[in-house]
Amino acid sequence: xxxxxxxxxxxQVSADVSSNTLLxxxxxxxxxxxxxxxxxxxxxxxxxxxxxxxxSAKSCTMLAVQAEGAEITxxxxxxxxxxxxxxxxxxxxxxxxxxxxxxxxxxxxAVDLVNKSDxxxxxxxxxxxxxNICRCTGYQNIVKxxxxxxxxxxx
Amino acid sequence: MYExxxxxxxxxxxxxxxxxxxxxxxxxxxxxxxxxxxxxAQPETLVDLSAIESLRGVCPDGDQLAIGAMTTHxxxxxxxTIPALASxxxxxGDAQVRNRGTIGGSIANNDPAADYPAAVVGLNAVVNTNRxxxxxxxxxxxxxxxxxxxxxxxxxxxxPKPEAAAYIKFDNPASRYAIVxxxxxxxxxxxxxxxxxxxxxxxxxxxxEAALSASFTPQALENIxxxxxxxNSDIHASAEYRANLIKVLAKRAVVQINx
Numbered sequence: 494x495x496x497x498x499x500x501x502x503x504x505q506v507s508a509d510v511s512s513n514t515l516l517x518x519x520x521x522x523x524x525x526x527x528x529x530x531x532x533x534x535x536x537x538x539x540x541x542x543x544x545x546x547x548x549s550a551k552s553c554t555m556l557a558v559q560a561e562g563a564e565i566t567x568x569x570x571x572x573x574x575x576x577x578x579x580x581x582x583x584x585x586x587x588x589x590x591x592x593x594x595x596x597x598x599x600x601x602x603a604v605d606l607v608n609k610s611d612x613x614x615x616x617x618x619x620x621x622x623x624x625n626i627c628r629c630t631g632y633q634n635i636v637k638x639x640x641x642x643x644x645x646x647x648x
Numbered sequence: 649m650y651e652x653x654x655x656x657x658x659x660x661x662x663x664x665x666x667x668x669x670x671x672x673x674x675x676x677x678x679x680x681x682x683x684x685x686x687x688x689a690q691p692e693t694l695v696d697l698s699a700i701e702s703l704r705g706v707c708p709d710g711d712q713l714a715i716g717a718m719t720t721h722x723x724x725x726x727x728x729t730i731p732a733l734a735s736x737x738x739x740x741g742d743a744q745v746r747n748r749g750t751i752g753g754s755i756a757n758n759d760p761a762a763d764y765p766a767a768v769v770g771l772n773a774v775v776n777t778n779r780x781x782x783x784x785x786x787x788x789x790x791x792x793x794x795x796x797x798x799x800x801x802x803x804x805x806x807x808p809k810p811e812a813a814a815y816i817k818f819d820n821p822a823s824r825y826a827i828v829x830x831x832x833x834x835x836x837x838x839x840x841x842x843x844x845x846x847x848x849x850x851x852x853x854x855x856x857e858a859a860l861s862a863s864f865t866p867q868a869l870e871n872i873x874x875x876x877x878x879x880n881s882d883i884h885a886s887a888e889y890r891a892n893l894i895k896v897l898a899k900r901a902v903v904q905i906n907x
Contacts, residue, residue, distance in 0.1 A: 512654035548747040554681045624742025
């Protein structure tokens with residue numbers, strides 16, 4: 494079995510995994526970081542989004558071995574101690590979730606979107622969320638949360 | 649997924665030495681991994697190209713733009729100095745797919761509904777491999793088939809900068825794959841019209857190219873009858889609907905170019 498080493502939320506981790514282990518499986522089952530979800534398992538829903546070297550990616554469509562040497566950030570890595578990331582806080586304040594299943598992926602995609610864009614409006618946020626599906630259809634408050642967090646993050 | 653071995657060599661020569669009937673190249677994996685999950689392929693070994701730095705990057709070189717095979721759609725969208733190409737790359741899939749998926753992986757796969765084949769053929773690019781240079785018109789041969797031979801690895805795609813170009817697609821609202829996509833370009837090799845999504849493989853629309861060469865206006869396309877023969881027909885659109893879309897999208901591309 495190949496050994497894979499990567500940095501997850503700032504910590505160096507290393508494990509023997511079979512080549513066909515998905516990154517999301519590694520994160521959830523080896524590292525027990527279960528904030529990253531498996532929704533569709535077919536790269537459509539975005540519940541499994543994490544950051545790979547600063548770029549959002551669907552961890553169900555990546556092998557753990559492909560992350561060799563990479564810097565991974567999961568939802569558990571966003572908060573600083575007890576201080577939630579502005580995006581997390583904004584989802585809480587704006588009621589940006591209903592059942593909560595898609596939320597972690599939404600937040601990870603949203604952080605990447607805001608980091609890389611200026612002047613996000615309603616349309617560009619919705620376009621930016623193309624890869625994330627909320628089956629409660631709670632998009633209104635998700636968009637509102639991201640708009641508010643974007644202001645906070647740019648400030 | 650079936651089990652497989654995984655290798656990530658550091659050079660193209662090492663990759664070439666590993667390739668045989670039972671190996672598959674792994675680029676961004678945005679098509680290959682879902683394919684493996686569905687057990688539609690059973691390679692013995694995956695050879696990952698991601699450690700080869702020379703396969704990455706967008707390099708403007710005079711009136712050409714060379715894009716490394718392992719360059720992601722997101723990088724092309726942000727850095728390509730051909731606006732129609734940047735906009736095409738920015739419309740592929742979603743942000744997460746664009747952060748992983750690569751131009752080399754896309755064209756080697758030659759999905760009939762992929763966007764890049766329209767850019768490669770429409771802009772008259774050349775595909776460079778570890779062995780040779782392949783002209784766009786010779787590269788895409790059939791449904792999921794290309795001119796690549798066993799052991800041949802795409803190293804980059806070189807696009808001559810067009811005088812003007814536009815890519816318009818009618819996309820599937822769920823997947824963003826092209827139901828039909830049309831690239832119209834004014835190039836040094838003349839007017840080119842490349843169509844993806846409509847048939848089993850990207851193709852040029854010669855009649856439209858001739859009409860636009862005579863008069864570069866949407867009206868010039870008005871009387872061209874696009875045949876539905878041989879076009880794709882599925883739950884998303886019938887062949888007749890796709891035939892109609894080819895003309896509609898080509899006209900929109902011309903309108904966009906003419907500003």
